[in-house]
Structures are given as structure tokens and as C-alpha cells.
Amino acid sequence: MKILSVENLEKSFGDLQVLKDISMEVNHGEIVSIIGSSGSGKSTLLRCINRLETIDSGKITVDGQIMVSTENGKVQYANNDILNEIRLKTGLVFQNFNLFPHFNVLKNITQAPIRVKKVPKDVAEKEAMDLLKKLGLENRKDAYPHQLSGG
Ligand SMILES: Nc1ncnc2c1ncn2[C@@H]1O[C@H](COP(=O)(O)OP(=O)(O)OP(=O)(O)O)[C@@H](O)[C@H]1O
Ligand SMILES: [Mg+2]
Structure with a gap:
């Protein structure tokens, strides 16, 4: 399709x-x-x-x-x-990735689904944690962008 x-x-x-x-x-x-x-x-x-x-x-x-x-x-x-x-x-990940510097990883991932798609917070956070686990990044959920490497 x-x-x-x-x-x-x-x-x-x-x-x-x-x-x-x-x-x-x-x-x-x-x-x-x-x-x-x-x-x-x-x-x-x-x-x-x-x-x-x-x-x-x-x-x-x-x-x-x-x-x-x-x-x-x-x-x-x-x-x-x-x-x-x-x-x-549609989504676009920018070349300079434009994360919110004042939000931690979990909040950066969950803002769009909660605000735009009105997904309940607990559902969005569960989905975000599943995605982070897939990448082996679940222990970085509370980190801020400046504490992480570019990749
Ligand atoms: N808003 C703009 N105003 C004027 N020129 C622009 C604008 N945006 C892009 N360009 C020009 O258009 C061309 C294509 O740029 P584009 O950013 O699409 O290239 P790219 O293939 O993504 O390059 P890169 O591999 O460096 O990311 C470049 O010459 C760029 O300078
Ligand atoms: Mg480009």
C-alpha cells in the first residue's frame, strides 16, 4: 500500500x-x-x-x-x-535534533503524544519506556539532553 x-x-x-x-x-x-x-x-x-x-x-x-x-x-x-x-x-527528526533542553528524556518523548494526540500520560510513558528499552536507554530516562552524547 x-x-x-x-x-x-x-x-x-x-x-x-x-x-x-x-x-x-x-x-x-x-x-x-x-x-x-x-x-x-x-x-x-x-x-x-x-x-x-x-x-x-x-x-x-x-x-x-x-x-x-x-x-x-x-x-x-x-x-x-x-x-x-x-x-x-508525519514526523521529522531534525538534523540538529531540536530536543527540549529543559525536559528530560522521558518528557521529550512523551510531550507530542500527550499534547497533540491526547494520549493519557501513563500510556505515553509506558510506550516511551518500551521504546527506550529497545535501544537499551531506559536507564537514561531522567537525563537531560546536555548530559547525553549526540547519537
Ligand atoms: N530557506 C532557504 N533559503 C535559501 N536557500 C536554502 C534554504 N534552505 C536550503 N537552501 C539551499 O538549498 C540547497 C539544498 O539544501 P538542503 O538543506 O536541502 O541540502 P541537504 O541535501 O539536506 O544537505 P546536507 O547533506 O548538508 O544536509 C542548499 O544550497 C541550501 O543552501
Ligand atoms: Mg540536510
């Missing part, structure tokens, strides 16, 4: 065209790596998919919902309800 589709995406910053007719698909359960030299536009592509950049033309579909499409050269984004639904299904 197709979970993400990008069609003929174009994005420029001023005179610099970064994304030139980019098309790709990701199917459910698939893990896709985008590789390329520094400055080739990998982050820009991800930012367009997360709506952190607006596109110049093309079409992006997430889990069957059209996020943005282009008809006769006019870019049309979905309404806010659909964009919010799509936002709940």
Missing part, C-alpha cells in the same frame, strides 16, 4: 532551483534512504513533505490524502483539517 507519493516536485530558493522534477513513492512498511551530496536538497525535500516549506509545483499525497497539488500552474494546498490530519501521521 502506498503511504507517500511525491510527483514532479519543484522548489527553488530565489535563483537556486533545489528540487527539479522529483518523484518518489514509499509503500507501507518500506524504509527509504535519500542519499546525495551536501546541499543537494535532501532536507528541502523532507521539509516540503512536512509542510515546513511550500512547494513551487508538483503533488504530494500522504496516506491517500492529497496534501498539495498543482493544476494549470496553480499550487493548491489542502484545507487546514486535512493538513492537521496529515501532520499527525
